Amino acid sequence: PDWPTDGDIKIENISVRYDPSLEPVLRDVSIHFKGGQRVGICGRTGSGKSSLAASLFQIVDTFKGRILIDGVDISHIPLLTLRKRLSIIPQDPVLFQGTIRFNLDPENLRSDDEIWEALEIAQLKQVVTELDMQLDADISEDGVNFSLGQRQLFCIARAFLRKSRILLMDEATASIDLKTDKLLQDVVATAFADRTVITIAHRISTILDSDTVVVLSDGRVVEYDTPENL
Numbered sequence: 465p466d467w468p469t470d471g472d473i474k475i476e477n478i479s480v481r482y483d484p485s486l487e488p489v490l491r492d493v494s495i496h497f498k499g500g501q502r503v504g505i506c507g508r509t510g511s512g513k514s515s516l517a518a519s520l521f522q523i524v525d526t527f528k529g530r531i532l533i534d535g536v537d538i539s540h541i542p543l544l545t546l547r548k549r550l551s552i553i554p555q556d557p558v559l560f561q562g563t564i565r566f567n568l569d570p571e572n573l574r575s576d577d578e579i580w581e582a583l584e585i586a587q588l589k590q591v592v593t594e595l596d597m598q599l600d601a602d603i604s605e606d607g608v609n610f611s612l613g614q615r616q617l618f619c620i621a622r623a624f625l626r627k628s629r630i631l632l633m634d635e636a637t638a639s640i641d642l643k644t645d646k647l648l649q650d651v652v653a654t655a656f657a658d659r660t661v662i663t664i665a666h667r668i669s670t671i672l673d674s675d676t677v678v679v680l681s682d683g684r685v686v687e688y689d690t691p692e693n694l
């Protein structure tokens with residue numbers, strides 16, 4: 465029930481497409497992320513970074529190869545379980561309609577203290593404290609109350625509460641300023657210190673302190689090394 469415990473991800477020669485009628489968006493990709501590693505992924509727009517993230521969540525059709533997490537082929541894991549055990553911070557997250565508490569803990573598993581702790585780690589405590597209803601404040605449909613950076617921080621808080629071993633951070637594009645970018649990186653580093661963290665970044669500077677960097681180009685891995693060797 466605790467799978468995955470290590471957060472080791474082995475991507476074995478996968479090719480991925482959105483639909484059998486469409487061209488593959490990833491071709492023959494093999495990568496091994498060891499448990500607890502920090503991995504940076506970069507590449508130009510359209511190179512397949514988000515599609516690689518989608519393949520970990522089985523959102524796309526992996527028609528060749530396989531992905532093992534802690535040695536288990538993810539195609540054998542029920543989708544709901546898979547999507548609960550890995551956490552993703554999407555490029556443009558949509559918050560659920562409902563309260564802040566519901567957004568952070570949809571299954572109602574955590575105490576208020578735990579939720580406040582997550583908000584503190586995600587640097588959102590101040591913002592929520594200032595709301596009249598605090599944890600019971602309603603997030604309006606698609607979270608328009610909050611900036612993109614804040615919505616990503618909410619997702620980080622949710623992932624922290626889930627205690628996921630694996631976090632995938634798909635950085636928002638150019639709309640994120642350097643300061644917010646740095647804040648998001650710092651929050652992730654604190655909240656997921658010993659976890660496997662995969663960061664999809666638009667600036668190489670963001671991922672220079674990763675253990676491994678992967679560069680994608682046109683659906684293929686073109687660089688795969690430590691940042692020092694690149």
Ligand code: ATP
Nearest residue numbers: 482486489507508509510511512513514515516555
């Ligand atoms: P960006 O830096 O802009 O986020 P990316 O590296 O994340 O780019 P992807 O979103 O993975 O790139 O796109 C890779 C390819 O897959 C592109 O050719 C894109 O048009 C295609 N693609 C992405 N999403 C879909 C989809 N839902 N259906 C069909 N094709 C898609």
Ligand code: MG
Nearest residue numbers: 513514515555
């Ligand atoms: Mg993308």
